[in-house]
Every structure is written in C-alpha cells, then in structure tokens.
Amino acid sequence: MFYDKAKIFVKGGDGGNGCVAMRREKYVPEGGPWGGDGGRGGDVVLRADEGLRTLVDFRYKRHYKSERGRHGEGKNRHGGSGDDLIIRVPVGTVIRDAETGEFIADLTENGQEVVAARGGRGGRGNVHFANPHNKAPKMAEKGEPGEERWLDLELKLLADVGLVGFPNAGKSTIISRVSAAKPKIADYPFTTITPNLGVVRLEDGRSFVVADIPGLIEGAHCGTGLGHEFLRHVERTRLLVHVLDVAGGDGRDPVDDLRVTNRELSLYNPAIGEKPQVIAANKMDLDGAPENLSRVKDIYGDQYDIFPISAVTGSGLDALIYRVADLLEELPLEPPPVVEPLYNVTHVAQPRFTIDREDNCFIVGGREVQRHVAMTDLNNEESVERLQRIMQRMGIDHALKNAGAKEGDTIKIGGFEFEYVD
Known part of the structure; x- marks a missing residue:
C-alpha cells in the first residue's frame, strides 16, 4: 500500500540520574563525595533510505522513544549514554513540526540524517557540588528529560521524469513497457490511484527514473479528483512527459486535454508549468488518432517535441525514451526546491521565564x-x-x-x- 503522509510522535531518551555516594576506604579519612554522572539520553534520528518507497510503516507504529541514559554509580563511575534510535524514511521525505508547521528537514539523499528529538543530558553526581562550605554534599541532579514532539512526514517522490495526463491516457501502460514496474492496468479512468516508480535502462548504458502520476482532471490544483494528493510528486521531476490520448477516448478532445492539464500544473505550482515537456501522443493504433495528431501538431508543434506512439503495441516508444534520455543529459541537476513551512513561522527571542x-x-x-x-x-x-x-x-x-x-x-x-x- 502506498502512503505518502504520516504523523508520528518522537521522544529523545531522558538523561540518567547523577549518583550520591561517599568515598569510604580504609586509610582515607573524610574521603568526600564520589558519585558519578548520569549518561546522556539517546537521540531520535530520521535517516533517508533509498530502499523504502512509502510511509506505510508509520501507519502501524506512531510512537518512537529513544533509550534513556544509565544512572551514575559510586566510585565516580559515570553512566553510559543511551543508544540513538534510527528511524528509516524514504528518500524525498519532508519533515515538519506538526504543531507549528515549522520546516525541519528535507531528506533528498540516501543516508542523509536529521536529529528529530535530542536526548536529555545526564545529571551530575554529588562530586560536582562540593565546595568549601559543604565538603560532603548529599545531593545530585536528576537526568534532563529528552525532547518530544509530533512530526508531520510528507513524501515527495524523487524521479527524473514524470508521466502526466488525463486518466486512462495510457501512462501506466507506458511505464510497464519501458521499465520493470508492474502497475495495475485496466480500461477505465483512475485505474492508477497511487504513484508508481520505474527505472528505464537503455541499451547504451544510460538509465533514468520515471514516475507514473495518477491522472489529473480539471480542478486538480484545488484538490478535485486526486488533485493535491499526488501533484506534489511532480515537483521534484526534471522533465515531464505529457501522455495524450489522441484517439479522443471517452469523447474527449486531445487539444483541450493538453491545455487543461498544463493549466492545472501551472495553477498548482508555476515552477511545474515551466518544466521542460515532451508530448507522447498515445493510442495511435485507434481510429481517429491520425486526424487528432495533426491538430495537436498544428497548435503545439512549435512548442513541444511530439512523439506518436502506441503503448499497447510498443510502436514509437524507443524514439520517445531515447529523446527523453538526451534531454535529461542537457538539463542541469538542479537542487530540490526549498520547502517552505506550512504556516508563517516567526522566531522571537524568548524570555528566560x-x-x-x-x-x-x-x-x-x-x-x-x-x-x-x-x-x-x-x-x-x-x-x-x-x-x-x-x-x-x-x-x-x-x-x-x-x-x-x-x-x-x-x-x-x-x-x-x-x-x-x-
């Protein structure tokens, strides 16, 4: 099951308590305090893992607590620190504070880490509190409580190419043809209700990652259909392949479909509307496709590369994927977009109390x-x-x-x- 949103609670480990102990040895009169410090609590660390593709694990477990530090002991023995708790998340996960909406991290590389909740420091043993007025203190500090908070996790897939278009345009069939991905394919709209990732490998050794985004309809930028649920996954792609049903299935006009989809992308995020784009004119094996293709070329031929294909028969797919590979080599490897807080977060200097x-x-x-x-x-x-x-x-x-x-x-x-x- 594909899950791209989750809310979890994290708590760093509490620090260990300091120890109250006195040195009591033969021939050592008035040995004084000898209590060790408590150990530091473990941190809660989120680590990006390229082997994960969904946040489904957080549906079944939402509370995560790191190990607390060990308590200090006599003979000035310090307690050991608690182990950090490592939580694996998919590459492309955006992390925010659930209460304030404050942006915490955007994990875009395999192995990248962020400390989500720090462990508390250990309490000091009584040896630290000795002074000329009190040479044998009978007090020690307790361990500091670890940080705790609720986090919102949001997954934005990392792919080189995004397949966009109306429902039932043939996006899933294309990705199943050019990669090892096996999405659900059927002859009705919204067959794909979750994004699919596939790796395309060419005979010349080149490869790229392609994402099949669930179909968009008019009003998607406002949340209509699957709208906001999956438009975010287009943000990180470098190139869009607009899959167009040029046969005009379900009584639709391919020219109008192209206009509506591009408009929805731009309204959701203007930066998406400016991404390089090629058109895959699909279903050329059906009646009416050649005539509609001519209309599309007349209107958009000077703006986009248009490739007539048939995902069912495989016709024209080689030319399309080789052109996509060439374009990806020309496009710069831009850093991921800066993720803004969900709300306006202002940091004001806090008073001591x-x-x-x-x-x-x-x-x-x-x-x-x-x-x-x-x-x-x-x-x-x-x-x-x-x-x-x-x-x-x-x-x-x-x-x-x-x-x-x-x-x-x-x-x-x-x-x-x-x-x-x-």
Whole structure:
C-alpha cells in the first residue's frame, strides 16, 4: 500500500540520574563525595533510505522513544549514554513540526540524517557540588528529560521524469513497457490511484527514473479528483512527459486535454508549468488518432517535441525514451526546491521565564526554569535549597511578588506544584 503522509510522535531518551555516594576506604579519612554522572539520553534520528518507497510503516507504529541514559554509580563511575534510535524514511521525505508547521528537514539523499528529538543530558553526581562550605554534599541532579514532539512526514517522490495526463491516457501502460514496474492496468479512468516508480535502462548504458502520476482532471490544483494528493510528486521531476490520448477516448478532445492539464500544473505550482515537456501522443493504433495528431501538431508543434506512439503495441516508444534520455543529459541537476513551512513561522527571542495567573495559581513557564525543576530531586532538602537559589538569581521570586503572589498561593512549574512562601 502506498502512503505518502504520516504523523508520528518522537521522544529523545531522558538523561540518567547523577549518583550520591561517599568515598569510604580504609586509610582515607573524610574521603568526600564520589558519585558519578548520569549518561546522556539517546537521540531520535530520521535517516533517508533509498530502499523504502512509502510511509506505510508509520501507519502501524506512531510512537518512537529513544533509550534513556544509565544512572551514575559510586566510585565516580559515570553512566553510559543511551543508544540513538534510527528511524528509516524514504528518500524525498519532508519533515515538519506538526504543531507549528515549522520546516525541519528535507531528506533528498540516501543516508542523509536529521536529529528529530535530542536526548536529555545526564545529571551530575554529588562530586560536582562540593565546595568549601559543604565538603560532603548529599545531593545530585536528576537526568534532563529528552525532547518530544509530533512530526508531520510528507513524501515527495524523487524521479527524473514524470508521466502526466488525463486518466486512462495510457501512462501506466507506458511505464510497464519501458521499465520493470508492474502497475495495475485496466480500461477505465483512475485505474492508477497511487504513484508508481520505474527505472528505464537503455541499451547504451544510460538509465533514468520515471514516475507514473495518477491522472489529473480539471480542478486538480484545488484538490478535485486526486488533485493535491499526488501533484506534489511532480515537483521534484526534471522533465515531464505529457501522455495524450489522441484517439479522443471517452469523447474527449486531445487539444483541450493538453491545455487543461498544463493549466492545472501551472495553477498548482508555476515552477511545474515551466518544466521542460515532451508530448507522447498515445493510442495511435485507434481510429481517429491520425486526424487528432495533426491538430495537436498544428497548435503545439512549435512548442513541444511530439512523439506518436502506441503503448499497447510498443510502436514509437524507443524514439520517445531515447529523446527523453538526451534531454535529461542537457538539463542541469538542479537542487530540490526549498520547502517552505506550512504556516508563517516567526522566531522571537524568548524570555528566560514567563508568569501567568489563573485565580490564586501562578504558572511559571520557560524552558530554562522547567529544566532546572525537572532535574531537581524534590525529595532532597539540599537539592530544593539549590533550586530556590537558582530561581532567586533568575529573578523569579521578585517577579512572582510583583505579580501579586501571596503566602500560600500555588505555583506551577511544568508538571510540578509548589506553595509560595514569602
């Protein structure tokens, strides 16, 4: 089954906790703190794999979590880092943040990678908190939580040539003739409802990848028919082969079909309408085709190369594919188009913390303060005192007082609640 869209949840591994331990050895009086650091959590990495052609795997599994770091141990032994989680996606996958629409990556080469969610750093052991005033600290940091987010994945096929045209024009028959692809072929419109890829290999050693795009109809740029579902797959092609039913099947006019399809391509994306194009005048073995071919040549002969073919008999296909191969050699290998965010994303410098009020509850936000709270062992008195000093230095105490916080009010930071004490 072909799937070109998916939504998945990814979470980096949490960091390992730091260790509280003391050095206790014979002949080593007052050995001091000896707790090791926690290991870093593993990242979630998306890697492009040319062996994949669809996002179907993400239909059955949508949640991915990397391995957390190991906890620190006594004798200053540090915990090991968690292993990265590698998620394979097809080449041509565009990755965006599902909540903001922000563009993250466009994986267009085999083996290309992007870190989708970073693992948290490990917590520090108590050896880091020794000072002249406290030579034997009984506190350590907890591991930092890993990043987490929902991602939108969108596959845009990478092919040299795109076969476009109205439904039932013969695109699938052509790709089955010139490559090893075996698409579904039948004598009714919209037989092809998923894109097909095939590799064309010529006797002179040249080869190229061709994509059979499901048929387009008028209004496709607005989503009519299969419209938006598969027009995106034309964006990455370097050359278009416009397959035209010159026999006028189903009462259609080939000249009008050519005009409508080109118009839909341009309305969807003007850059597609400007791509080099050749016309494959198909079904020349049927009645009425020679007359219609003459009309097409009279109107479009000076704009496009026109090749009369019959996909059923194979007549004219060699001339078509050799001309396509020649044109591909002349066309530059342009980089993939820049992918824009789904929405207007603006990056604004974030304050160190924010304070919002709901009745007698004050909500303190901000990544920095939430990270400090998450890495604090709230059951350890020394750790809590250190957190209070950090919040005081950040100015949170002063800001809460100015916001109207009073003795006994509830303060929320992340998933934790505290009671305000003046």
